Amino acid sequence: MSAATAQSTPTSASLTVDHPITHYLSLPGSPCKELIYRALRAGELVGVMVGHTWRIAPDDFADWMDSRRVPSRDPLTDDLRAWAREQAAGLPPLTPATARALGAALLEVQRDVA
Structure with missing residues (x-):
């Protein structure tokens, strides 16, 4: 296998915006695809474009999701x-x-x- 082929072959550990991230998109409070694309274009979420598909490392996706968390509000002000x-x-x-x-x-x- 040549170096060029090895670099362009996605790893099985990567996520794509279409699959299996769509599993996360179905959960309550999760971001929509467009928000993920926006975060990728803005550099807030780390990913690699392979052909026409964004590949995202699961740890990078988890870190990005964690960075979006908002602390729950205390009902007693x-x-x-x-x-x-x-x-x-x-x-x-x-x-x-x-x-x-x-x-x-x-x-x-x-x-x-x-």
Whole structure:
């Protein structure tokens, strides 16, 4: 096998934008093909063009996906935490049963208000 043939032959460990990356595209929250092509053209995602097909190393794809992660948002904002601390400062300590009952009461009031 010549050096030119060896270089142009894709490895079985590479991914293509059409297959098997399409498996990842079907998952909730995954990027669409066009976003992947844009990332490849912008150099955000490392890949090699072989003929008319982009080849992407699985580790490079995983790293790119990890770089796109956004931390989940805490439902209690800092303002709400500060308010809760102020309210709790004057209260006696809560037992787990009382805390559950208080949480249920707050949810009920929230449903009534909404």
